[in-house]
Amino acid sequence: MRTDEGAAPATPSYVLVLTCPDGPGIVHAVSGVLAGAGGNITESQQYGDPGTGRFHLRVQVEVPLARDELAALLAPVAERFGMEWSLDVLGRPLRTLVLVSRAGHCLNDLLFRQRSGRLPVDVVGVVGNHRDLEPMAAAAGVPFTHVPVEAGGKEAAEARLLAMVGEHDVELVVLARYMQVLSDDLCRALHGRVINIHHSFLPSFKGARPYAQAHGRGVKLIGATAHYVTADLDEGPIIEQDVHRVDHASTEADMVGIGQDVEAQVLARAVRWHAEHRVLLDGHRTVVFR
Amino acid sequence: MRTDEGAAPATPSYVLVLTCPDGPGIVHAVSGVLAGAGGNITESQQYGDPGTGRFHLRVQVEVPLARDELAALLAPVAERFGMEWSLDVLGRPLRTLVLVSRAGHCLNDLLFRQRSGRLPVDVVGVVGNHRDLEPMAAAAGVPFTHVPVEAGGKEAAEARLLAMVGEHDVELVVLARYMQVLSDDLCRALHGRVINIHHSFLPSFKGARPYAQAHGRGVKLIGATAHYVTADLDEGPIIEQDVHRVDHASTEADMVGIGQDVEAQVLARAVRWHAEHRVLLDGHRTVVFR
Amino acid sequence: MRTDEGAAPATPSYVLVLTCPDGPGIVHAVSGVLAGAGGNITESQQYGDPGTGRFHLRVQVEVPLARDELAALLAPVAERFGMEWSLDVLGRPLRTLVLVSRAGHCLNDLLFRQRSGRLPVDVVGVVGNHRDLEPMAAAAGVPFTHVPVEAGGKEAAEARLLAMVGEHDVELVVLARYMQVLSDDLCRALHGRVINIHHSFLPSFKGARPYAQAHGRGVKLIGATAHYVTADLDEGPIIEQDVHRVDHASTEADMVGIGQDVEAQVLARAVRWHAEHRVLLDGHRTVVFR
Amino acid sequence: MRTDEGAAPATPSYVLVLTCPDGPGIVHAVSGVLAGAGGNITESQQYGDPGTGRFHLRVQVEVPLARDELAALLAPVAERFGMEWSLDVLGRPLRTLVLVSRAGHCLNDLLFRQRSGRLPVDVVGVVGNHRDLEPMAAAAGVPFTHVPVEAGGKEAAEARLLAMVGEHDVELVVLARYMQVLSDDLCRALHGRVINIHHSFLPSFKGARPYAQAHGRGVKLIGATAHYVTADLDEGPIIEQDVHRVDHASTEADMVGIGQDVEAQVLARAVRWHAEHRVLLDGHRTVVFR
Missing domain, CATH: 3.30.70.260 (ACT domain)
Incomplete structure (x- = not known):
């Protein structure tokens, strides 16, 4: 300006x-x-x-x-x-590692915003436990690393992640629909530096296929929550939340699609605020100076 | 028109x-x-x-x-x-009984909309287990009945409610922040004719003082859910939901106030749609033809 | 607390x-x-x-x-x-005069919030250019003054308003759907102390019957804007805005009803923020420290 | 399913x-x-x-x-x-041509949704009056055609567009931030088949640099409108609208970024509903069967 x-x-x-x-x-x-x-x-x-x-x-x-x-x-x-x-x-991009699995809606959104100059991060790499999103990373010119998590191999996979964090001096790890639970040790090692996104419903649903449950229950709102990942809590301090409206005619597939939109938007806001040093930890809460 | x-x-x-x-x-x-x-x-x-x-x-x-x-x-x-x-x-007002306790935000909103011709209900009476809202009912010219629920006296109180429902041929019972749980028998007797409103959070909170918990957890959205009351379910079929945004600086009292606004609006929409025969039961879901 | x-x-x-x-x-x-x-x-x-x-x-x-x-x-x-x-x-209620015409949705909302302790104002009086809302003011125990605005009599009416402002040491004047345009002189005399509410559409509509125009144009959002009243501008500095969704099946009457809800909510927020000294003038803009 | x-x-x-x-x-x-x-x-x-x-x-x-x-x-x-x-x-993808200029937020969003199976369109080509977005189209495997609009050359450019529409039997043309006004003749030739997206403000602003005007005026909401393009009207029948909240601290650049998010989302909804045959023209209005 x-x-x-x-x-x-x-x-x-x-x-x-x-x-x-x-x-x-x-x-x-x-x-x-x-x-x-x-x-x-x-x-x-x-x-x-x-x-x-x-x-x-x-x-x-x-x-x-x-x-x-x-x-x-x-x-x-x-x-x-x-x-x-x-x-x-002010404005220095944070060195950021993005972890993904198969769903690309959050990664696509983050990479586009970064390239458009609207997200002050420097994406040093994308790590996937599957290879599905390798082409998307490649199209953006970002190195992709395949770190599969075999049965019994979580410890080895997390060691590789930590090595990459060290090697690239990573300041922020974004779980962009990464479908693996981090160990308590990794959570503690990266305390305050890992942001996750997940869907949220009113009421909440335990167990498998939450969208099927939400559909069966006739919820009228589909939401998402971005939060820091912590070892001690079921869910760490909340950074941002939002919802979108659905109705009885919304199929489970519609709800999944709407949920993906909300997830991408909520995660993008959380990452931007974090990268601009606008999010401060305050016990189990966050203070967000927007 | x-x-x-x-x-x-x-x-x-x-x-x-x-x-x-x-x-x-x-x-x-x-x-x-x-x-x-x-x-x-x-x-x-x-x-x-x-x-x-x-x-x-x-x-x-x-x-x-x-x-x-x-x-x-x-x-x-x-x-x-x-x-x-x-x-x-079409447009015939439903004979409606409103049950309240001490908080008047929902009752005030319902009565104003009814008098403004924006809610097709005929409020035949207000029943309170406390007397706090008697003046509000009186100002609107609606009969108020005090039906206290003493310890051990729930059965007698519910018998009085059922008698009023029969006497006035009541078609709809609205729990406008009525802080008593209805017995399974009453739920069954009034199946599909009782609408309740309660606050909703992401995530949900069990136990006492949910707003204190929501504040302590730093939620970014405060919501409300209107639903039919059923005996079998923890919570019956959802009619309408909405949320309003809060932030770290919102006090617990702010959250309560915002929650009251959302509750009044969500309940008013649910009552109007029900009174216009726009809500149909579909298993545990509702179909809402808005 | x-x-x-x-x-x-x-x-x-x-x-x-x-x-x-x-x-x-x-x-x-x-x-x-x-x-x-x-x-x-x-x-x-x-x-x-x-x-x-x-x-x-x-x-x-x-x-x-x-x-x-x-x-x-x-x-x-x-x-x-x-x-x-x-x-x-901190928390001292502002001495407030509310001006109304015939529509009561904003007045009802303001009075209920004030009585519930959620709006730090002391409503010293309600002035109407019609008598329709006298009972609503009476039910809340607030003095009502009928100040009709005859053809050619605006000057006299405004002199009475100014006298009341002086007599009660009024700090805030709220135009709660008051359907008279204030003269430039009155605007200047009360600069920064008069809040108005009006409907807002995308696109905006000039001329009579804006809801009919909005309906004919098929808008998908109905909004409201609360702003300070100024002499120089067509519309003064904006304090708050919000919208609500409508669709093709919404009749003009539905839109009017939804518009009234949005107006009441937006005006209540603007009045509360002003009364809490959260709104500062910044040229043609406002700074709102929520 | x-x-x-x-x-x-x-x-x-x-x-x-x-x-x-x-x-x-x-x-x-x-x-x-x-x-x-x-x-x-x-x-x-x-x-x-x-x-x-x-x-x-x-x-x-x-x-x-x-x-x-x-x-x-x-x-x-x-x-x-x-x-x-x-x-x-049911579900047949519509043959779609996307017109762009320099800003890629809408194109990126449309292409991602299409590839994710969430937008039933077959993008037969992207046409740009600038070359900026050629790489984005290439990454998605979609042919890009550069059709510059020289001074005095609008007629020739539109002839090329019409030829492409004929050659590919195009059913839908999406103006994804295409910064050229279509001639009346082209509007008539493609009546009901061209969707445009533009920013919307309360109040609306005429003339250059609308975001600068909106910022200077202190608006609290930034919106977008998707509509059919017509020759006769300043703006054709509205398909979808939405808004996002801003505040006094939002810079003009913040507002532009938020506006881009809203534009992309509103356009994606409009295109999906059109492609699913959910949007019907009703005079100057649309009926949207969502």
């Missing part, structure tokens, strides 16, 4: 996110550091959760300093308030 | 609804009777459910006959195809 | 809103005053509009000072940055 | 759609032909428009006859009632 015509370099922009126990003086201290560094805050959102007692802040700021210089100025304040924090260059 | 200026009486309009085993010739037979009677079909919807094998039809028709004359013509066809059917004067 | 059991008085809570030219140091200066006064910020939102160059801030804060003491501390900062600002006791 | 395991051929399924002046006996006559031919109606919807006086019917039916045999049986009834009608094999 900005045009820098002359030779003068643009002031760098950063995004600072932090979480700490709530209390007086936090914003004043942080804004003091930024003002002292000649910073200009362009966007800022905060939320103190009375339930968890945690304070959350996200700031976009233009500062005429290198990232590490600014980080060094912020470190004492972070220390004083016991902050978990991160400082990133 | 139509103005009949002269002396000629308007042709009466009826709504015919029927359900029977699916098979060839049903529409042809019914339309034959209606055409033979000089009828003009103004609205018609049908649905054959491949899952249950049931066929459903709703027809609005102008016929220059009295209701009973038309019914007599239809009876042989109904007999032949094994139909469950009903024939009513 | 909080119970203060002992004798200790609760710390008072305030809401501060301000708008000023954007620039460095604003948040730091304001948070400095609040921290120095022993304040605890419980909610804060800010937005700098790159288009208008205006900075907007809303802060909820607990401070152990009287309102005027805190205002005195803030005044020098406000002066320094050229702020338009206000400081109010 | 059905598996025919043995040697017996499945009974063919057809979709019959018809429009004619409303009057008694239509359904009875049509259902008589179908019943006489041993047909089993699996889905049927009808609508008589009191405004236009037109009756509309869509029937899915299994009949043990070839298409032309069934058509011959229906022809006398069609003649008698003055019907515009069509009879097609």
Whole structure:
């Protein structure tokens, strides 16, 4: 949106996110550091959760300093308030690994948005436990790796995944209809860095063929939920949810199709917000600074 | 929408609804009777459910006959195809009893719509197990009856309800946030004539204080479901559902308020469709001819 | 949500809103005053509009000072940055006058929400240019004033309205389907204090009977817009909008009914956000800190 | 959804759609032909428009006859009632030509749905007045033709389009963000066979850069409309519309991105309904039998 015509370099922009126990003086201290560094805050959102007692802040700021210089100025304040924090260059794409099985609706949507410049991620690879989506990855110029999960071979498959995460310095793993359950160990190793998408119904249905159950029960809404994957919970902190309307004439196949649309849209929003550092963990909840 | 200026009486309009085993010739037979009677079909919807094998039809028709004359013509066809059917004067208000406890958002909404001519029901009475909503009923000119449900006194209370249903020839009972569970016997006695409304979440929450649980879990949608009350099911056939968006900053009280809005709207739609004979039972599902 | 059991008085809570030219140091200066006064910020939102160059801030804060003491501390900062600002006791109901004509759907909704504690307004009176809604106001215990607008008598009618605004120290005027156009003079006199609601369609329709036009055109969505009333613009800054789905079988009367539902809901949200000091003017736009 | 395991051929399924002046006996006559031919109606919807006086019917039916045999049986009834009608094999993909310019969000969505079996169209070609989307078409294995529209060369370009329509016997032309206005002659030649998608706002904005205007005006909803292209109207009969929510912090670029999502979804629904013969013209309106 900005045009820098002359030779003068643009002031760098950063995004600072932090979480700490709530209390007086936090914003004043942080804004003091930024003002002292000649910073200009362009966007800022905060939320103190009375339930968890945690304070959350996200700031976009233009500062005429290198990232590490600014980080060094912020470190004492972070220390004083016991902050978990991160400082990133605004708009830097996150190195992302996408895991898939056979269904391509989420992968197609993510790759198109990434290529259109609407999703700040750098997809370093697509991993499939089946080969079905290899052509789709190839058409987008993204390396595809086939990591089958044989009976008894989950441990080996996850070791390969972790190796790829390490090798490519992966910051985000997206389960784009990856039909394998991650082990508790892998969940813990990648805590806060794995986003999953699944269908959601009112009421919820246990067991096999949930769309058949939803159809048999005559639900009027088909939904999807994007969430972080955790080991401890049946389902981790929710990032985004949405629904679409169906009616009695919707077949089970119609419902599956509508469910796929909702899944692709909800997952895309969750990935974008995460990649823009807009999602903060707050106990079992998320704070989403949209 | 139509103005009949002269002396000629308007042709009466009826709504015919029927359900029977699916098979060839049903529409042809019914339309034959209606055409033979000089009828003009103004609205018609049908649905054959491949899952249950049931066929459903709703027809609005102008016929220059009295209701009973038309019914007599239809009876042989109904007999032949094994139909469950009903024939009513189009727009006739259903005699309706509304049951409430303390929360008035649904009752206020129903009464306002009824008075505005947007809900074809005749509210013959409001029954509360508490007295809180007596003034609201009084302001609308509707009789209020206090039927408390003491410990051990549910049987007596339900006997009073059934007596009122009989006395006023009640066709529809609306549980407008009535916080008592109906006994299986009462459910069976009023099968297909009782509509309930409750909140719905993704995921669903068991146990006390569901809004507190939903808040603690960080859900992004608050919903409501209107359904028929049945004895056999945890929850009967769904008539309508909807959701509204919340976020991390929504307090539990905000969520309760939003939930109340959704409940009132979903219940109003379900009651209107039922009163217009647009909802047909199809096994555990409903067919809603909107 | 909080119970203060002992004798200790609760710390008072305030809401501060301000708008000023954007620039460095604003948040730091304001948070400095609040921290120095022993304040605890419980909610804060800010937005700098790159288009208008205006900075907007809303802060909820607990401070152990009287309102005027805190205002005195803030005044020098406000002066320094050229702020338009206000400081109010959190949750104080706004003195509100509601103007109506014949349709009661918005008035009924507002009055019910106010009585249910979900709308922080004190409705000091209802003014109608017709008498139709006098009983509805009476049932809610709100004084009703009949101010007819005769041909050639708009000036006199508006003088009575302004007198009532002065007499009751009215802070907010809600046009709840008031079918009279306010004069430019009245718009200017009440700038930023009058909220209107109207239907909205895609595409929009000029001229009489917009629902008939929308029906004839086969629109699939019926919407409503709540906005501030201004003299200069055809339509003032938008506060909130929403839509509801219709289809080919929806009659013009159905569309009117659905339009009324959307209008009532959109107006209620706009009034609540305004009364909670969540809506700030930003040129021809609004900033809404929900 | 059905598996025919043995040697017996499945009974063919057809979709019959018809429009004619409303009057008694239509359904009875049509259902008589179908019943006489041993047909089993699996889905049927009808609508008589009191405004236009037109009756509309869509029937899915299994009949043990070839298409032309069934058509011959229906022809006398069609003649008698003055019907515009069509009879097609259920699920037959429509031969479709997609016209594009530079933006690929709609084309990507359509091609993915088609390949996933969720859009019953056979995309015989993509035509672009720019070459930007040639690789996207190539990746999907669809022929791409570059038909530039030079200044003064619209006539020649449209002649090429019409030639392609003739050569491939094209049944549907989709303007998937094709940024050229079709001439009146072309509109007439392809009447009822061209679907366009455009953004929609409340209020609407004339002139250049509508997203900039919408942003400057602070709209809270971004929408899209899919419609048939006609010569006579500024905008033809609407097939589908939808909106998505934005707020004050949404940049113009955010709004463009959200608008693209809505456009792709609305266009996909319109194309699917058209290809399934669910959309009937009714004067300036459409009847959509979803």
